[in-house]
Amino acid sequence: MFAYTDFIPNTAQNGGVVFALSDRYGGFSQPPYESLNLAFHTGDESAVVERNIIHMLEAFRQLDSRCAQAQNLAYMTQIHSTHCVVLGENLCDDDLCGRGSAGEESMREIESRDLAHSVRQGSGVAGNGIMNMGEADALLLTRKDKPAMVLVADCNPILFFDRTHNVAALIHAGREGVFGRICSSALARMSEYSDTRASDVYVFVGAGIRKCCYEVGDDVCAKLESKERERYIQSREGRYFLDLESMLRAEFESLGIGEWEFLPKCSCCQKEFFSYRRDGVTGRFGLVAMLV
Structure with missing residues (x-):
């Protein structure tokens, strides 16, 4: 069910963040999505996906007594952008930070009654729902x-956690996101909010495809400066x-992040994870986090 779990306390020691990285096991999906596919x-x-998510959330609640009140799980329709949405009480603020190659910035606000959030009620778990926060790659x-x-x-x-202010961000960082510096955009949104x-931020990076498996073509290499190609492209x-x-x-x-940790696992090498x-x-595994 979970390949990794942890709790990071805040500076005041009166809260923190609980997080868990799922693997592909312990769910109900049939091949080729077996078994804990969390993506619709x-x-x-x-x-079946909804059943998997509810099952996973139940397991998450049992990780820590502070997670017992976890409800209304939020997720995003991920689009390989640098778009960040804010999960608040009755409102979702969208902040588009440098979306696209031109680096345009814009803001929009979505009222809490807007049904575009497309809330799915979680059957079998009273009072809980599965909420789609719309198109974004950072929450x-x-x-x-x-x-x-x-x-x-x-x-x-990726998880960013501000130990001082007890806020966090979940980030989907694929190649386009990394090239577009989505982590910098997410940190800027956290700073604005x-x-x-940066020195107060703890970062966790879960399993992803590593240099052992991530073969790319000339088109991808061409997107990097010559010094970057020498540093980040290996020729074999x-x-x-x-x-x-x-x-x-x-x-x-470069951001001055206080502490970071990478899970030393390649999603493509290790079959405990889904790998496109x-x-x-195939299915999708997830990084789940909650402030406590």
Whole structure:
């Protein structure tokens, strides 16, 4: 069910963040989605995916006594952007930070009564729902007892946690997100919302495709400056392999992030995780987090 779990306390020691990285086991989906597929968009049966999410959320509640009140799980329709949404009490603020190559910035506000959030009621768990927050690739968590998840199958699932202000962000960082510096955009949104300082931020990066498996073509190499190609592209037997982990580490260092941790697992190498690169048609695993 979970490949990794942890709790990071805040500076005041009166709260923190509980998070868990799921694997592909312990769910109800049939091949090729077996078994704990958490994504509706893969082609799997929606009712089965919903059952998987509810089952996973029940297991998450049991990880820590502070998780007992977890309800209304939020997720995003991920689009490989740098779009960040804020999960608040009765309102979702959308902040589009540098979306697209031109780096445009815009803001919009969605009222709490807007049914575009497309809330799915979680059958069998009274009072709980599964909430789609719309198109985004970063989700800012600002309230306790409101769990959220980011879904991946080779992209990097990332948690940012501000120990001082007790806010967090879940980030979907695939190649386009890393190239577009989505982590920098998410940190900027956290700073705008709660005066977050990079030095107060703890970062966890879950399993993703690593340089051992991430083969790319000339078109991807061409998007990098020559110095970046030397640093982040490995050539092996005439083939090119991209090192997203090193790119993320360099970004964290340049931002002045206080502490970061990478789970030393490649999603493509290790079959406990779903991998789009390895399997093509497959499910998605998730990084779930909740402020307490």
